[in-house]
Amino acid sequence: MLGYIACEKHASESGRRYYIASVDKRVSVHELQSGIVLKVGEVADMIVDKGVVSSAAIIEEDEAQEYIAKLQESVVSEAKAQLNPKPYVRGIDALDRTTAKMWKHIATAALVLIRKLMLGAPVVVRFHNDADGSSGAYCIYRAMESLMKKLGSNHEGSVSWIMHTGVSYSANDASYDTLLVNNYTSVEKPLLMIIDFGTSTDSNNGIRQAENAFDIIWLDHHPIVEGFEGTRLKNYMNPWLFGSDSNYTAGFLASMLGRSFSEINLPVMEDASFIGDYSEYATAGKQAVDTAMILDLLTSDTRIGSGSFHNRISPKEIGNIFKNHEKMEELLGYANNKLGEALDAGLDAMRRHKAGNGDVFVLDFEKVKSEESKYPLPGRYASKLLDRLREIYGPNTVVIVHVGAYISIRLGKELGERIDLLATISDIKSRYENLVEGGGGHRCAASIKLRDKDAKSTVLKELAATFKSALA
Ligand SMILES: [Mn+2]
Structure with missing residues (x-):
């Protein structure tokens, strides 16, 4: 298999891991282990057995350049081909008008995200710990998952999901995230995605620091505070900038980003974001009300949902809980009671x-x-x-x-x-x-x-x- 060594995850217990982007008829990306040291940026002809590289021959400079150029070209054209050109229509006029206005910007952000995934770049997603933030993270997670499948990938991308308990992105958060991606060497700049934070000027230092290490996609719906620097980010999106307001939730916006490049269809999660944030677009469907309640519980007390003692829950864990009907009923009873x-x-x-x-x-x-x-x-x-x-x-x-x-x-x-x-x-x-x-x-x-x-x-x-x- 011929492939571009696009990213390396440095030694962990499981050894060296590489993200290899390939182009044959189409672009694909693979997560592989290797006992052999590969160099990020090179093109190698590899023999792969059960996800492990067993031999690798480095391709000559000229041929490699040609391969990389072809790959880069394919990444651009295939990323574009993933996009759904028509804005998603939910059937609520005011909401749909805002989506239509934002669609071009949503697509621009989607291209950035797809590119990072195609080239195996490290991604950090921070989402607010409430029904709105976590439903948004879940929608994006499902959209990424579907894209990775389309890419013939054997992994979920090198994505770190961080449930964020505050309302601003501090310099400490930026340091933490930078350390996280320092575990990788990547040809593509890592990506930071923020879902449903406030627009506090307390985030300014964090934003400035994160810009060095990351491209940033920032999805929010809080009224914009004067002096907040997030708005100057290229992929900052907020319905307030498009004539709408907080009723257009961050979770719904994240779902729109997901819908812009995948076939995800998660209307209950979208509704849960409306209910969680008291949006006027909320409907009172029982399934959505229950979903919002459970997301609220899971993001408040992570022990209950995931049994984990760290203050985290990932979209994958959330998905597993929603698949388990008995667990859902049990959690719902508990939440209502409490x-x-x-x-x-x-x-x-x-x-x-x-x-x-x-x-x-x-x-x-x-x-x-x-x-x-x-x-x-x-x-x-x-x-x-x-x-x-x-x-x-x-x-x-x-x-x-x-x-x-x-x-x-x-x-x-x-x-x-x-x-x-x-x-x-x-x-x-x-x-x-x-x-x-x-x-x-x-x-x-x-x-x-x-x-x-x-x-x-x-x-x-x-x-x-x-x-x-x-x-x-
Ligand atoms: Mn919100």
């Missing part, structure tokens, strides 16, 4: 501030959180608590849930029109710069991180007062 208990406890423990024709509720999450499980996480809990409170007290309801140095704020859609939540937060950030480390989110769901939890009462008072006067 959530119900926590909501009942919350209704007892919260403080109510009456204000004009509405109410501001404040809850210390320490009073409701469970000892044995991380589920539900405070942010998502705050959303569910708001649902419950709106049923009891009506739409003019604001919920503030705080734990440690974190404060989560939730308000209903109607109030979101009247109260500028993000402006309130940036105002508090600038007035209490020494107390507040960061904050942001969506119009009706946002959070604040304090530098020190002792500053909490000051900021809570300030928030409650602001909302009370807005409701008066």
